[in-house]
Amino acid sequence: MHITFIGAGNLAWHLAPAFENAGHQINEVYSRRTEQARRLISILYDAGVRTDLNFADSSSQLFVLAVADDAMEEVCQQLVLPENAIVVHVSGAKPLAQLRRWMAIYSDVPVRTGVFYPLQTFSRDQPPLSFEQIPLCLEADDKETEDILVGLGQELSDIVYLITSDERRLLHMAAVFACNFTNHLLAIAKDLTETNEVPFKLLKPLIRETIRKGLSAGHPADVQTGPARRGDQQTMQAHLTLLSDQPQLAEMYELMSDSIARMYH
Amino acid sequence: MHITFIGAGNLAWHLAPAFENAGHQINEVYSRRTEQARRLISILYDAGVRTDLNFADSSSQLFVLAVADDAMEEVCQQLVLPENAIVVHVSGAKPLAQLRRWMAIYSDVPVRTGVFYPLQTFSRDQPPLSFEQIPLCLEADDKETEDILVGLGQELSDIVYLITSDERRLLHMAAVFACNFTNHLLAIAKDLTETNEVPFKLLKPLIRETIRKGLSAGHPADVQTGPARRGDQQTMQAHLTLLSDQPQLAEMYELMSDSIARMYH
Numbered sequence: 001m002h003i004t005f006i007g008a009g010n011l012a013w014h015l016a017p018a019f020e021n022a023g024h025q026i027n028e029v030y031s032r033r034t035e036q037a038r039r040l041i042s043i044l045y046d047a048g049v050r051t052d053l054n055f056a057d058s059s060s061q062l063f064v065l066a067v068a069d070d071a072m073e074e075v076c077q078q079l080v081l082p083e084n085a086i087v088v089h090v091s092g093a094k095p096l097a098q099l100r101r102w103m104a105i106y107s108d109v110p111v112r113t114g115v116f117y118p119l120q121t122f123s124r125d126q127p128p129l130s131f132e133q134i135p136l137c138l139e140a141d142d143k144e145t146e147d148i149l150v151g152l153g154q155e156l157s158d159i160v161y162l163i164t165s166d167e168r169r170l171l172h173m174a175a176v177f178a179c180n181f182t183n184h185l186l187a188i189a190k191d192l193t194e195t196n197e198v199p200f201k202l203l204k205p206l207i208r209e210t211i212r213k214g215l216s217a218g219h220p221a222d223v224q225t226g227p228a229r230r231g232d233q234q235t236m237q238a239h240l241t242l243l244s245d246q247p248q249l250a251e252m253y254e255l256m257s258d259s260i261a262r263m264y265h
Numbered sequence: 266m267h268i269t270f271i272g273a274g275n276l277a278w279h280l281a282p283a284f285e286n287a288g289h290q291i292n293e294v295y296s297r298r299t300e301q302a303r304r305l306i307s308i309l310y311d312a313g314v315r316t317d318l319n320f321a322d323s324s325s326q327l328f329v330l331a332v333a334d335d336a337m338e339e340v341c342q343q344l345v346l347p348e349n350a351i352v353v354h355v356s357g358a359k360p361l362a363q364l365r366r367w368m369a370i371y372s373d374v375p376v377r378t379g380v381f382y383p384l385q386t387f388s389r390d391q392p393p394l395s396f397e398q399i400p401l402c403l404e405a406d407d408k409e410t411e412d413i414l415v416g417l418g419q420e421l422s423d424i425v426y427l428i429t430s431d432e433r434r435l436l437h438m439a440a441v442f443a444c445n446f447t448n449h450l451l452a453i454a455k456d457l458t459e460t461n462e463v464p465f466k467l468l469k470p471l472i473r474e475t476i477r478k479g480l481s482a483g484h485p486a487d488v489q490t491g492p493a494r495r496g497d498q499q500t501m502q503a504h505l506t507l508l509s510d511q512p513q514l515a516e517m518y519e520l521m522s523d524s525i526a527r528m529y530h
Protein backbone atom coordinates (compact mmCIF):
# COMPACT_ATOMS: atom_id res chain seq x y z
CA MET A 1 0.00 0.00 0.00
CA HIS A 2 1.19 3.52 -0.75
CA ILE A 3 0.87 5.79 2.23
CA THR A 4 1.17 9.54 2.88
CA PHE A 5 1.87 10.99 6.31
CA ILE A 6 0.45 14.38 7.17
CA GLY A 7 2.28 15.36 10.32
CA ALA A 8 5.78 14.33 11.31
CA GLY A 9 5.59 14.38 15.11
CA ASN A 10 6.14 11.77 17.84
CA LEU A 11 3.64 9.28 16.46
CA ALA A 12 4.59 9.57 12.77
CA TRP A 13 8.20 9.07 13.82
CA HIS A 14 7.35 5.52 14.98
CA LEU A 15 4.36 4.59 12.81
CA ALA A 16 5.84 5.44 9.41
CA PRO A 17 8.86 3.10 9.82
CA ALA A 18 6.52 0.40 11.17
CA PHE A 19 4.46 0.57 7.94
CA GLU A 20 7.67 0.35 5.93
CA ASN A 21 8.82 -2.67 7.92
CA ALA A 22 5.52 -4.35 7.06
CA GLY A 23 6.30 -3.86 3.37
CA HIS A 24 4.39 -0.69 2.58
CA GLN A 25 5.67 2.39 0.84
CA ILE A 26 5.65 5.83 2.42
CA ASN A 27 5.34 8.18 -0.56
CA GLU A 28 5.24 11.58 1.04
CA VAL A 29 5.50 13.35 4.33
CA TYR A 30 3.92 16.75 4.92
CA SER A 31 4.52 18.87 7.99
CA ARG A 32 3.67 22.48 8.71
CA ARG A 33 7.25 22.63 9.86
CA THR A 34 9.17 21.42 6.83
CA GLU A 35 12.32 20.58 8.80
CA GLN A 36 10.31 18.02 10.78
CA ALA A 37 9.20 16.34 7.56
CA ARG A 38 12.79 16.38 6.36
CA ARG A 39 13.97 14.73 9.57
CA LEU A 40 11.33 12.01 9.27
CA ILE A 41 12.07 11.13 5.64
CA SER A 42 15.75 10.80 6.58
CA ILE A 43 14.87 7.56 8.42
CA LEU A 44 12.53 6.30 5.64
CA TYR A 45 13.41 4.46 2.44
CA ASP A 46 12.08 6.55 -0.37
CA ALA A 47 9.69 9.23 0.89
CA GLY A 48 9.64 12.83 -0.29
CA VAL A 49 8.82 16.02 1.58
CA ARG A 50 5.62 17.85 0.62
CA THR A 51 5.22 21.50 1.46
CA ASP A 52 1.53 21.80 0.57
CA LEU A 53 -1.59 19.69 1.06
CA ASN A 54 -2.58 19.17 -2.56
CA PHE A 55 -2.27 15.42 -3.12
CA ALA A 56 -4.52 15.26 -6.21
CA ASP A 57 -1.75 13.57 -8.16
CA SER A 58 -0.54 11.31 -5.35
CA SER A 59 -0.46 7.55 -5.83
CA SER A 60 -1.18 6.97 -2.15
CA GLN A 61 -4.32 5.15 -1.09
CA LEU A 62 -3.95 5.83 2.62
CA PHE A 63 -3.49 9.28 4.16
CA VAL A 64 -2.52 9.30 7.82
CA LEU A 65 -3.49 12.51 9.64
CA ALA A 66 -0.90 12.47 12.40
CA VAL A 67 -1.46 16.05 13.55
CA ALA A 68 -2.58 17.57 16.84
CA ASP A 69 -6.34 17.37 17.37
CA ASP A 70 -6.83 21.10 17.16
CA ALA A 71 -4.91 21.35 13.88
CA MET A 72 -7.03 18.66 12.26
CA GLU A 73 -9.86 20.79 10.89
CA GLU A 74 -7.50 23.27 9.26
CA VAL A 75 -5.63 20.41 7.59
CA CYS A 76 -8.92 18.93 6.34
CA GLN A 77 -9.87 22.29 4.82
CA GLN A 78 -6.69 22.44 2.76
CA LEU A 79 -6.40 18.77 1.94
CA VAL A 80 -6.90 17.85 -1.72
CA LEU A 81 -7.10 14.10 -2.19
CA PRO A 82 -7.06 11.69 -5.13
CA GLU A 83 -10.06 9.46 -5.90
CA ASN A 84 -10.69 6.49 -3.58
CA ALA A 85 -8.45 7.71 -0.81
CA ILE A 86 -8.83 6.51 2.75
CA VAL A 87 -8.09 9.15 5.38
CA VAL A 88 -7.42 8.00 8.93
CA HIS A 89 -6.62 9.99 11.99
CA VAL A 90 -4.56 8.60 14.88
CA SER A 91 -6.13 10.49 17.74
CA GLY A 92 -7.47 9.02 20.95
CA ALA A 93 -9.97 11.76 21.54
CA LYS A 94 -11.43 12.76 18.18
CA PRO A 95 -14.68 11.00 17.11
CA LEU A 96 -14.66 9.41 13.66
CA ALA A 97 -17.92 11.24 12.86
CA GLN A 98 -16.05 14.55 13.17
CA LEU A 99 -13.45 13.55 10.57
CA ARG A 100 -16.19 12.16 8.30
CA ARG A 101 -18.11 15.46 8.56
CA TRP A 102 -15.06 17.58 7.75
CA MET A 103 -14.17 15.48 4.73
CA ALA A 104 -17.78 15.62 3.52
CA ILE A 105 -17.68 19.42 3.75
CA TYR A 106 -14.20 20.15 2.49
CA SER A 107 -13.29 17.39 0.01
CA ASP A 108 -14.26 17.67 -3.64
CA VAL A 109 -14.01 13.92 -4.13
CA PRO A 110 -15.65 11.22 -2.00
CA VAL A 111 -13.31 9.98 0.69
CA ARG A 112 -13.50 7.07 3.10
CA THR A 113 -12.54 7.82 6.68
CA GLY A 114 -11.31 5.79 9.60
CA VAL A 115 -9.28 5.76 12.78
CA PHE A 116 -5.95 4.04 13.32
CA TYR A 117 -5.12 4.69 16.96
CA PRO A 118 -2.07 2.97 18.45
CA LEU A 119 -2.47 2.93 22.22
CA GLN A 120 1.11 3.75 23.11
CA THR A 121 3.26 6.69 24.14
CA PHE A 122 5.66 7.82 21.45
CA SER A 123 8.63 10.13 21.75
CA ARG A 124 10.69 11.17 18.80
CA ASP A 125 14.40 10.45 19.30
CA GLN A 126 13.61 7.24 21.12
CA PRO A 127 14.62 4.03 19.29
CA PRO A 128 11.84 2.74 17.01
CA LEU A 129 9.22 0.80 18.97
CA SER A 130 8.15 -2.66 17.90
CA PHE A 131 4.42 -2.47 17.18
CA GLU A 132 3.78 -6.18 17.78
CA GLN A 133 2.59 -5.66 21.35
CA ILE A 134 1.00 -2.25 20.83
CA PRO A 135 -2.82 -2.41 20.83
CA LEU A 136 -4.26 -0.85 17.67
CA CYS A 137 -7.74 0.59 18.09
CA LEU A 138 -9.43 0.79 14.71
CA GLU A 139 -12.69 2.20 13.43
CA ALA A 140 -14.04 2.81 9.93
CA ASP A 141 -17.06 4.15 8.06
CA ASP A 142 -17.89 0.91 6.31
CA LYS A 143 -17.05 -2.78 6.34
CA GLU A 144 -14.72 -2.60 3.32
CA THR A 145 -12.59 0.17 4.84
CA GLU A 146 -12.68 -1.64 8.17
CA ASP A 147 -11.32 -4.81 6.52
CA ILE A 148 -8.51 -2.85 4.88
CA LEU A 149 -7.54 -1.19 8.19
CA VAL A 150 -7.78 -4.45 10.13
CA GLY A 151 -5.57 -6.20 7.56
CA LEU A 152 -3.05 -3.40 7.77
CA GLY A 153 -3.21 -3.38 11.56
CA GLN A 154 -2.64 -7.11 11.81
CA GLU A 155 0.52 -6.80 9.76
CA LEU A 156 1.86 -4.46 12.45
CA SER A 157 0.45 -5.75 15.71
CA ASP A 158 -0.85 -8.88 17.41
CA ILE A 159 -3.41 -6.79 19.29
CA VAL A 160 -5.99 -5.28 16.94
CA TYR A 161 -9.34 -4.12 18.30
CA LEU A 162 -12.38 -2.55 16.67
CA ILE A 163 -13.28 0.19 19.09
CA THR A 164 -16.03 2.80 18.83
CA SER A 165 -15.28 6.50 19.14
CA ASP A 166 -16.82 6.59 22.63
CA GLU A 167 -14.78 3.63 23.82
CA ARG A 168 -11.64 5.12 22.32
CA ARG A 169 -12.16 8.45 24.05
CA LEU A 170 -12.66 6.65 27.35
CA LEU A 171 -9.52 4.55 26.83
CA HIS A 172 -7.57 7.66 25.95
CA MET A 173 -8.73 9.42 29.10
CA ALA A 174 -7.83 6.36 31.21
CA ALA A 175 -4.41 6.44 29.53
CA VAL A 176 -3.98 10.08 30.54
CA PHE A 177 -4.48 9.02 34.18
CA ALA A 178 -2.40 5.84 33.99
CA CYS A 179 0.42 7.16 31.83
CA ASN A 180 0.65 10.92 31.36
CA PHE A 181 -0.07 11.67 35.01
CA THR A 182 2.08 8.74 36.12
CA ASN A 183 5.03 10.05 34.14
CA HIS A 184 4.48 13.47 35.68
CA LEU A 185 4.62 11.90 39.16
CA LEU A 186 7.98 10.38 38.23
CA ALA A 187 9.14 13.83 37.12
CA ILE A 188 8.01 15.31 40.44
CA ALA A 189 9.83 12.57 42.38
CA LYS A 190 12.96 13.23 40.32
CA ASP A 191 12.81 16.95 41.12
CA LEU A 192 12.08 16.34 44.82
CA THR A 193 15.02 13.99 45.26
CA GLU A 194 17.56 15.87 43.20
CA THR A 195 16.84 19.32 44.64
CA ASN A 196 17.54 17.67 48.00
CA GLU A 197 20.67 15.89 46.75
CA VAL A 198 19.29 12.41 47.23
CA PRO A 199 19.87 10.11 44.24
CA PHE A 200 16.65 9.49 42.23
CA LYS A 201 17.99 6.11 41.15
CA LEU A 202 17.30 4.74 44.64
CA LEU A 203 13.61 4.91 43.75
CA LYS A 204 13.84 2.98 40.50
CA PRO A 205 13.51 -0.58 41.87
CA LEU A 206 10.51 0.57 43.90
CA ILE A 207 8.85 2.19 40.89
CA ARG A 208 9.39 -0.90 38.73
CA GLU A 209 8.01 -3.20 41.42
CA THR A 210 5.00 -0.91 41.96
CA ILE A 211 4.04 -1.21 38.30
CA ARG A 212 4.79 -4.93 38.10
CA LYS A 213 2.65 -5.59 41.14
CA GLY A 214 -0.13 -3.19 40.14
CA LEU A 215 -0.47 -4.75 36.69
CA SER A 216 -0.32 -8.35 37.89
CA ALA A 217 -2.78 -7.93 40.75
CA GLY A 218 -6.48 -8.60 40.16
CA HIS A 219 -7.00 -4.87 40.73
CA PRO A 220 -4.21 -2.33 41.39
CA ALA A 221 -6.26 -1.22 44.42
CA ASP A 222 -5.59 -4.65 46.00
CA VAL A 223 -1.88 -3.85 46.32
CA GLN A 224 -2.13 -0.16 47.30
CA THR A 225 0.36 0.69 50.05
CA GLY A 226 1.56 3.90 51.71
CA PRO A 227 0.45 6.35 54.40
CA ALA A 228 -2.93 7.20 52.85
CA ARG A 229 -3.78 3.50 52.53
CA ARG A 230 -2.84 2.90 56.17
CA GLY A 231 -4.54 6.07 57.36
CA ASP A 232 -1.18 7.15 58.80
CA GLN A 233 -1.98 10.79 59.64
CA GLN A 234 1.40 11.49 61.31
CA THR A 235 3.37 10.67 58.18
CA MET A 236 1.00 12.56 55.90
CA GLN A 237 1.31 15.62 58.15
CA ALA A 238 5.11 15.33 58.10
CA HIS A 239 5.07 15.19 54.29
CA LEU A 240 2.77 18.20 54.03
CA THR A 241 5.16 20.10 56.29
CA LEU A 242 8.02 19.19 53.96
CA LEU A 243 5.93 20.55 51.07
CA SER A 244 4.92 23.78 52.80
CA ASP A 245 6.91 25.91 50.33
CA GLN A 246 5.42 24.08 47.33
CA PRO A 247 1.66 24.66 47.66
CA GLN A 248 0.77 23.02 44.35
CA LEU A 249 2.52 19.78 45.32
CA ALA A 250 0.92 19.94 48.76
CA GLU A 251 -2.50 20.28 47.12
CA MET A 252 -1.76 17.31 44.87
CA TYR A 253 -0.58 15.30 47.90
CA GLU A 254 -3.80 16.00 49.77
CA LEU A 255 -6.07 15.32 46.83
CA MET A 256 -4.39 12.01 45.93
CA SER A 257 -4.31 10.93 49.59
CA ASP A 258 -8.02 11.75 50.03
CA SER A 259 -8.82 9.84 46.88
CA ILE A 260 -6.87 6.79 48.11
CA ALA A 261 -8.50 6.99 51.54
CA ARG A 262 -11.94 7.17 49.94
CA MET A 263 -11.29 3.92 48.05
CA TYR A 264 -10.64 2.02 51.29
CA HIS A 265 -12.04 3.63 54.40
CA MET B 266 22.54 -13.27 64.28
CA HIS B 267 19.42 -13.95 66.31
CA ILE B 268 16.58 -11.64 65.39
CA THR B 269 13.15 -10.81 66.78
CA PHE B 270 10.37 -9.26 64.73
CA ILE B 271 7.90 -6.97 66.41
CA GLY B 272 5.13 -6.62 63.87
CA ALA B 273 4.07 -9.17 61.27
CA GLY B 274 2.70 -6.97 58.49
CA ASN B 275 3.59 -6.50 54.81
CA LEU B 276 7.24 -5.65 55.42
CA ALA B 277 7.96 -8.35 58.03
CA TRP B 278 6.41 -10.85 55.66
CA HIS B 279 9.25 -10.23 53.18
CA LEU B 280 12.13 -9.11 55.42
CA ALA B 281 12.04 -11.97 57.93
CA PRO B 282 12.49 -14.70 55.26
CA ALA B 283 15.23 -12.58 53.63
CA PHE B 284 17.18 -12.57 56.92
CA GLU B 285 16.71 -16.32 57.15
CA ASN B 286 17.95 -16.81 53.60
CA ALA B 287 21.08 -14.88 54.57
CA GLY B 288 21.72 -17.42 57.34
CA HIS B 289 20.23 -15.62 60.34
CA GLN B 290 17.79 -17.00 62.84
CA ILE B 291 14.40 -15.46 63.51
CA ASN B 292 13.70 -16.34 67.15
CA GLU B 293 10.38 -14.73 67.80
CA VAL B 294 7.58 -12.83 66.16
CA TYR B 295 5.27 -10.56 68.11
CA SER B 296 2.14 -9.01 66.70
CA ARG B 297 -0.73 -7.23 68.43
CA ARG B 298 -2.84 -9.53 66.30
CA THR B 299 -1.56 -12.97 67.26
CA GLU B 300 -2.96 -14.66 64.17
CA GLN B 301 -0.73 -12.46 62.02
CA ALA B 302 2.34 -13.59 63.96
CA ARG B 303 1.19 -17.17 63.59
CA ARG B 304 0.83 -16.75 59.81
CA LEU B 305 4.31 -15.27 59.56
CA ILE B 306 6.06 -18.00 61.56
CA SER B 307 4.38 -20.59 59.33
CA ILE B 308 6.72 -19.50 56.52
CA LEU B 309 9.81 -19.29 58.80
CA TYR B 310 12.13 -22.10 59.91
CA ASP B 311 12.02 -22.10 63.66
CA ALA B 312 10.42 -18.94 65.03
CA GLY B 313 7.93 -18.83 67.87
CA VAL B 314 4.98 -16.52 68.49
CA ARG B 315 5.22 -14.06 71.36
CA THR B 316 2.08 -12.55 72.79
CA ASP B 317 3.77 -9.93 74.99
CA LEU B 318 6.68 -7.52 74.63
CA ASN B 319 8.88 -8.74 77.47
CA PHE B 320 12.03 -10.02 75.77
CA ALA B 321 14.28 -9.85 78.87
CA ASP B 322 15.18 -13.52 78.43
CA SER B 323 15.48 -13.44 74.63
CA SER B 324 18.71 -14.53 72.95
CA SER B 325 18.12 -12.06 70.08
CA GLN B 326 20.61 -9.28 69.43
CA LEU B 327 18.50 -7.46 66.86
CA PHE B 328 14.91 -6.34 67.38
CA VAL B 329 13.12 -5.17 64.26
CA LEU B 330 10.24 -2.78 64.95
CA ALA B 331 8.10 -3.45 61.88
CA VAL B 332 5.00 -1.67 63.14
CA ALA B 333 3.02 1.31 61.89
CA ASP B 334 4.61 4.65 62.73
CA ASP B 335 1.83 5.68 65.07
CA ALA B 336 2.02 2.39 67.00
CA MET B 337 5.76 2.74 67.57
CA GLU B 338 5.74 4.75 70.80
CA GLU B 339 3.29 2.43 72.50
CA VAL B 340 5.44 -0.57 71.54
CA CYS B 341 8.56 1.20 72.90
CA GLN B 342 6.76 1.83 76.20
CA GLN B 343 6.01 -1.86 76.68
CA LEU B 344 9.20 -3.27 75.23
CA VAL B 345 11.54 -5.00 77.71
CA LEU B 346 14.88 -5.82 76.10
CA PRO B 347 17.93 -7.87 77.04
CA GLU B 348 21.36 -6.25 77.50
CA ASN B 349 23.21 -5.08 74.39
CA ALA B 350 20.20 -5.22 72.12
CA ILE B 351 20.02 -3.25 68.91
CA VAL B 352 16.56 -1.93 68.06
CA VAL B 353 15.90 -0.82 64.50
CA HIS B 354 12.77 0.56 62.95
CA VAL B 355 11.97 0.11 59.26
CA SER B 356 10.04 3.32 58.67
CA GLY B 357 10.65 5.84 55.92
CA ALA B 358 9.27 8.75 57.86
CA LYS B 359 10.33 8.35 61.50
CA PRO B 360 13.58 10.10 62.55
CA LEU B 361 16.15 7.94 64.30
CA ALA B 362 16.36 10.56 67.08
CA GLN B 363 12.73 9.83 67.95
CA LEU B 364 13.36 6.11 68.45
CA ARG B 365 16.54 6.89 70.43
CA ARG B 366 14.59 9.27 72.71
CA TRP B 367 11.82 6.74 73.34
CA MET B 368 14.27 3.98 74.18
CA ALA B 369 16.17 6.34 76.50
CA ILE B 370 12.93 7.14 78.31
CA TYR B 371 11.28 3.73 78.40
CA SER B 372 14.06 1.12 78.48
CA ASP B 373 15.61 0.03 81.76
CA VAL B 374 18.76 -1.19 80.04
CA PRO B 375 20.90 0.77 77.55
CA VAL B 376 19.88 0.04 73.99
CA ARG B 377 21.46 0.91 70.65
CA THR B 378 19.11 2.16 67.99
CA GLY B 379 19.16 2.32 64.22
CA VAL B 380 17.13 2.33 61.06
CA PHE B 381 16.89 -0.48 58.52
CA TYR B 382 14.65 0.91 55.77
CA PRO B 383 14.17 -1.13 52.60
CA LEU B 384 12.99 1.21 49.85
CA GLN B 385 10.43 -1.10 48.31
CA THR B 386 6.69 -1.75 48.32
CA PHE B 387 5.71 -4.93 50.10
CA SER B 388 2.42 -6.75 50.03
CA ARG B 389 1.76 -9.84 52.09
CA ASP B 390 0.55 -12.76 49.99
CA GLN B 391 2.86 -11.76 47.17
CA PRO B 392 5.71 -14.22 46.46
CA PRO B 393 8.83 -13.40 48.52
CA LEU B 394 10.84 -10.59 46.93
CA SER B 395 14.53 -10.95 46.28
CA PHE B 396 16.28 -8.22 48.27
CA GLU B 397 19.38 -8.11 46.06
CA GLN B 398 18.17 -5.12 44.06
CA ILE B 399 16.25 -3.41 46.87
CA PRO B 400 18.03 -0.31 48.18
CA LEU B 401 18.55 -0.49 51.94
CA CYS B 402 18.73 2.88 53.67
CA LEU B 403 20.55 2.51 56.96
CA GLU B 404 21.28 4.78 59.89
CA ALA B 405 22.67 4.14 63.36
CA ASP B 406 23.57 5.91 66.62
CA ASP B 407 27.24 5.00 66.50
CA LYS B 408 29.90 3.61 64.20
CA GLU B 409 29.84 0.11 65.73
CA THR B 410 26.09 -0.30 65.27
CA GLU B 411 26.37 1.20 61.81
CA ASP B 412 28.98 -1.41 60.88
CA ILE B 413 26.76 -4.21 62.13
CA LEU B 414 23.76 -2.92 60.16
CA VAL B 415 25.83 -2.33 57.01
CA GLY B 416 27.25 -5.86 57.25
CA LEU B 417 23.77 -7.28 57.66
CA GLY B 418 22.42 -5.11 54.85
CA GLN B 419 25.15 -6.18 52.44
CA GLU B 420 24.26 -9.82 53.02
CA LEU B 421 20.78 -9.04 51.73
CA SER B 422 21.25 -6.38 49.08
CA ASP B 423 23.74 -5.02 46.57
CA ILE B 424 22.47 -1.49 47.21
CA VAL B 425 23.22 -0.32 50.74
CA TYR B 426 23.22 3.39 51.56
CA LEU B 427 23.86 5.32 54.75
CA ILE B 428 21.09 7.90 54.73
CA THR B 429 20.25 10.53 57.33
CA SER B 430 16.76 10.81 58.80
CA ASP B 431 16.07 13.96 56.77
CA GLU B 432 17.20 12.33 53.54
CA ARG B 433 15.15 9.24 54.31
CA ARG B 434 11.99 11.26 54.95
CA LEU B 435 12.49 13.06 51.66
CA LEU B 436 13.04 9.79 49.78
CA HIS B 437 9.96 8.34 51.41
CA MET B 438 7.85 11.31 50.37
CA ALA B 439 9.18 11.10 46.81
CA ALA B 440 8.25 7.41 46.86
CA VAL B 441 4.70 8.31 47.88
CA PHE B 442 4.45 10.44 44.73
CA ALA B 443 6.24 8.02 42.40
CA CYS B 444 4.72 4.80 43.73
CA ASN B 445 1.70 5.10 46.01
CA PHE B 446 0.06 7.79 43.89
CA THR B 447 1.12 6.03 40.70
CA ASN B 448 -0.52 2.81 41.82
CA HIS B 449 -3.63 4.77 42.67
CA LEU B 450 -3.69 6.20 39.13
CA LEU B 451 -3.57 2.64 37.80
CA ALA B 452 -6.50 1.78 40.06
CA ILE B 453 -8.44 4.77 38.74
CA ALA B 454 -7.70 3.77 35.13
CA LYS B 455 -8.84 0.23 35.89
CA ASP B 456 -12.13 1.51 37.33
CA LEU B 457 -12.67 3.97 34.46
CA THR B 458 -12.18 1.32 31.79
CA GLU B 459 -14.08 -1.50 33.43
CA THR B 460 -17.12 0.53 34.43
CA ASN B 461 -17.31 1.43 30.73
CA GLU B 462 -16.75 -2.15 29.59
CA VAL B 463 -13.47 -1.45 27.88
CA PRO B 464 -10.72 -3.98 28.72
CA PHE B 465 -8.09 -2.52 31.09
CA LYS B 466 -5.49 -4.87 29.62
CA LEU B 467 -5.35 -2.70 26.48
CA LEU B 468 -3.56 -0.11 28.62
CA LYS B 469 -0.88 -2.43 29.97
CA PRO B 470 1.70 -2.11 27.15
CA LEU B 471 1.31 1.66 27.33
CA ILE B 472 1.80 1.74 31.09
CA ARG B 473 4.91 -0.46 30.89
CA GLU B 474 6.42 1.65 28.12
CA THR B 475 5.64 4.86 30.03
CA ILE B 476 7.65 3.63 33.01
CA ARG B 477 10.46 2.16 30.91
CA LYS B 478 10.81 5.43 29.02
CA GLY B 479 10.41 7.65 32.08
CA LEU B 480 13.11 5.78 34.00
CA SER B 481 15.57 5.58 31.11
CA ALA B 482 15.26 9.23 30.06
CA GLY B 483 17.63 11.81 31.51
CA HIS B 484 14.58 13.27 33.24
CA PRO B 485 11.03 11.85 33.07
CA ALA B 486 9.90 15.37 32.11
CA ASP B 487 11.86 14.99 28.84
CA VAL B 488 9.46 12.28 27.66
CA GLN B 489 6.19 13.71 28.97
CA THR B 490 3.38 13.32 26.42
CA GLY B 491 -0.38 13.84 26.44
CA PRO B 492 -2.89 16.66 26.10
CA ALA B 493 -1.56 18.79 28.97
CA ARG B 494 1.97 18.58 27.55
CA ARG B 495 0.72 19.63 24.10
CA GLY B 496 -1.57 22.30 25.53
CA ASP B 497 -4.46 20.53 23.77
CA GLN B 498 -7.40 22.36 25.36
CA GLN B 499 -10.07 20.60 23.25
CA THR B 500 -9.10 17.16 24.45
CA MET B 501 -8.80 18.26 28.07
CA GLN B 502 -12.28 19.81 27.88
CA ALA B 503 -13.66 16.60 26.37
CA HIS B 504 -12.13 14.57 29.21
CA LEU B 505 -13.52 16.91 31.86
CA THR B 506 -16.97 16.54 30.27
CA LEU B 507 -16.60 12.76 30.51
CA LEU B 508 -15.75 13.19 34.19
CA SER B 509 -18.59 15.58 34.98
CA ASP B 510 -20.30 13.05 37.27
CA GLN B 511 -17.04 12.30 39.13
CA PRO B 512 -16.00 15.68 40.56
CA GLN B 513 -13.04 14.32 42.53
CA LEU B 514 -11.51 12.77 39.41
CA ALA B 515 -12.21 15.96 37.47
CA GLU B 516 -10.39 17.96 40.16
CA MET B 517 -7.45 15.55 40.01
CA TYR B 518 -7.43 15.82 36.20
CA GLU B 519 -7.28 19.61 36.33
CA LEU B 520 -4.65 19.75 39.04
CA MET B 521 -2.34 17.25 37.33
CA SER B 522 -2.82 18.92 33.95
CA ASP B 523 -2.05 22.36 35.41
CA SER B 524 1.03 20.97 37.07
CA ILE B 525 2.23 19.42 33.80
CA ALA B 526 1.54 22.63 31.90
CA ARG B 527 3.48 24.64 34.48
CA MET B 528 6.54 22.43 33.93
CA TYR B 529 6.64 23.27 30.22
CA HIS B 530 4.79 26.41 29.23
